[in-house]
Amino acid sequence: MNERELVAWIQKRAPHFGQRVSVSIGDDCAVYRPGLNEDLVLTTDFCNEGRHFNLGDYTPADAGFKALARALSDLAAMAATPDFALVSLAAPADRVREFMTGVFRCAKKYKVTIAGGDLTKSDRIYCDITCAGLVPRGRAILRSGAQPGDNIYVTGPLGFWKTRPVPRLDLVELLRAKATAAIDLSDGLLMDLERLLFASQVSASLTQAPRAQRGATQRQAWQEGESYELLFTSPHKLPFRALGQVTRGQAGAIYYDRQRLTAAGWDPFR
Amino acid sequence: MNERELVAWIQKRAPHFGQRVSVSIGDDCAVYRPGLNEDLVLTTDFCNEGRHFNLGDYTPADAGFKALARALSDLAAMAATPDFALVSLAAPADRVREFMTGVFRCAKKYKVTIAGGDLTKSDRIYCDITCAGLVPRGRAILRSGAQPGDNIYVTGPLGFWKTRPVPRLDLVELLRAKATAAIDLSDGLLMDLERLLFASQVSASLTQAPRAQRGATQRQAWQEGESYELLFTSPHKLPFRALGQVTRGQAGAIYYDRQRLTAAGWDPFR
Numbered sequence: 001m002n003e004r005e006l007v008a009w010i011q012k013r014a015p016h017f018g019q020r021v022s023v024s025i026g027d028d029c030a031v032y033r034p035g036l037n038e039d040l041v042l043t044t045d046f047c048n049e050g051r052h053f054n055l056g057d058y059t060p061a062d063a064g065f066k067a068l069a070r071a072l073s074d075l076a077a078m079a080a081t082p083d084f085a086l087v088s089l090a091a092p093a094d095r096v097r098e099f100m101t102g103v104f105r106c107a108k109k110y111k112v113t114i115a116g117g118d119l120t121k122s123d124r125i126y127c128d129i130t131c132a133g134l135v136p137r138g139r140a141i142l143r144s145g146a147q148p149g150d151n152i153y154v155t156g157p158l159g160f161w162k163t164r165p166v167p168r169l170d171l172v173e174l175l176r177a178k179a180t181a182a183i184d185l186s187d188g189l190l191m192d193l194e195r196l197l198f199a200s201q202v203s204a205s206l207t208q209a210p211r212a213q214r215g216a217t218q219r220q221a222w223q224e225g226e227s228y229e230l231l232f233t234s235p236h237k238l239p240f241r242a243l244g245q246v247t248r249g250q251a252g253a254i255y256y257d258r259q260r261l262t263a264a265g266w267d268p269f270r
Numbered sequence: 271m272n273e274r275e276l277v278a279w280i281q282k283r284a285p286h287f288g289q290r291v292s293v294s295i296g297d298d299c300a301v302y303r304p305g306l307n308e309d310l311v312l313t314t315d316f317c318n319e320g321r322h323f324n325l326g327d328y329t330p331a332d333a334g335f336k337a338l339a340r341a342l343s344d345l346a347a348m349a350a351t352p353d354f355a356l357v358s359l360a361a362p363a364d365r366v367r368e369f370m371t372g373v374f375r376c377a378k379k380y381k382v383t384i385a386g387g388d389l390t391k392s393d394r395i396y397c398d399i400t401c402a403g404l405v406p407r408g409r410a411i412l413r414s415g416a417q418p419g420d421n422i423y424v425t426g427p428l429g430f431w432k433t434r435p436v437p438r439l440d441l442v443e444l445l446r447a448k449a450t451a452a453i454d455l456s457d458g459l460l461m462d463l464e465r466l467l468f469a470s471q472v473s474a475s476l477t478q479a480p481r482a483q484r485g486a487t488q489r490q491a492w493q494e495g496e497s498y499e500l501l502f503t504s505p506h507k508l509p510f511r512a513l514g515q516v517t518r519g520q521a522g523a524i525y526y527d528r529q530r531l532t533a534a535g536w537d538p539f540r
Contacts, residue, residue: 029313034304043299088398128358128398
């Protein structure tokens with residue numbers, strides 16, 4: 001298939017929900033009509049062969065599913081409901097349809113309109129997805145809202161990369177109602193907790209370890225990324241594993257049983 | 271520099287205009303507050319080493335400038351005013367700052383807020399930029415609006431790739447007032463004209479050749495892409511090179527001196 005045939009193939013299958021995206025694939029740009037009293041929440045994430053997945057462990061379709069799910073996890077961490085996405089794909093011609101099939105599967109599952117994208121050739125798969133979601137005005141949950149005295153929660157067991165990530169969009173309403181700050185656990189609990197604390201200019205005093213996934217070590221639960229669970233803070237008592245509390249103190253400092261922990265997680269430039 | 275240091279470097283220098291982007295680099299997502307009575311126009315474009323530029327011909331900063339300018343050219347073709355961009359960059363660690371310096375130079379020149387992005391490591395530069403612009407509601411100029419009898423205009427001389435593209439944002443007001451359809455000339459005049467005609471379900475009868483850039487052949491003017499000029503249709507008489515007229519007939523057919531021309535341009539999957 002040449003470029004035009006591939007774009008036609010994609011255009012025919014791209015999921016579309018609602019009326020807000022009035023122009024999608026097939027023009028220079030997509031056109032979107034915003035609603036009243038809503039903020040748009042936007043994220044962009046690479047999902048690249050050899051770095052974020054290998055074709056030994058993933059089918060191209062699973063890699064495509066993950067590429068969109070990664071972006072949706074960022075939206076969940078802001079308490080946003082997904083709306084539309086733009087998919088930029090650089091790939092060998094014979095991988096395009098398989099990969100996009102996985103993207104579309106994820107888009108259908110979470111009701112995301114594929115509003116456009118870019119397609120070009122590459123010897124390996126490089127995919128960047130920009131995803132937009134909605135929150136009522138001023139209601140996005142940021143990293144910077146944690147208050148001393150808040151409980152620190154993790155939404156599920158941690159330990160190793162999930163090949164088929166499940167973005168925690170089921171928690172969006174709860175976060176809007178109860179959370180003061182949130183972050184998605186993409187780079188490891190310690191590193192992401194440190195980021196949240198730093199953004200909020202607070203410390204943490206932990207008394208509980210995170211739950212480990214079956215087969216994972218405690219060390220993995222603290223350090224491994226890509227669990228696609230959320231870390232959030234709230235003054236409320238909630239049915240999630242509470243690791244401890246937000247405290248006043250040096251921005252970003254984490255204490256566990258009074259010992260200072262150092263963040264170590266996924267740094268792609270190490 | 272590790273990832274955190276690079277992100278801090280970027281965060282400190284990223285241009286920011288106006289109040290609409292309330293959360294930018296440093297959280298899971300950007301937060302944007304849409305205005306009233308406006309449509310958002312969104313595009314995403316790869317600019318990849320070895321495909322869209324080579325570091326023999328471009329400095330990393332020039333490549334970064336071009337990466338954003340490509341997206342701005344798409345906005346110009348929809349008659350949209352640029353507002354903000356998200357920059358996803360996969361690159362060797364020692365190229366990041368140089369490349370982003372070029373992106374920021376372009377952002378400052380055209381008043382684009384850098385609202386966020388993604389940064390990861392790669393052995394070559396892969397950059398995907400999503401750019402959002404604004405038009406008054408319902409006023410985006412599409413490819414599909416050309417009417418039989420309209421004149422077909424090209425906004426400048428064509429012929430070879432421009433290393434330092436100048437997106438025709440100076441023409442946004444004129445397009446809104448006068449154009450029925452527009453497209454940016456990214457893949458060559460014949461191929462892009464065919465796309466516009468196909469989207470509008472019309473033919474073209476041409477009587478004039480496009481102006482060739484100094485040093486370019488007539489053949490190059492017809493076929494080479496990446497001129498970053500615009501092709502548009504209008505019922506009005508305007509001070510641009512008019513190639514001919516939109517006619518009823520087979521969708522996408524192009525006639526020049528009564529001979530049928532076939533589109534040939536840049537197909538990345540050939």
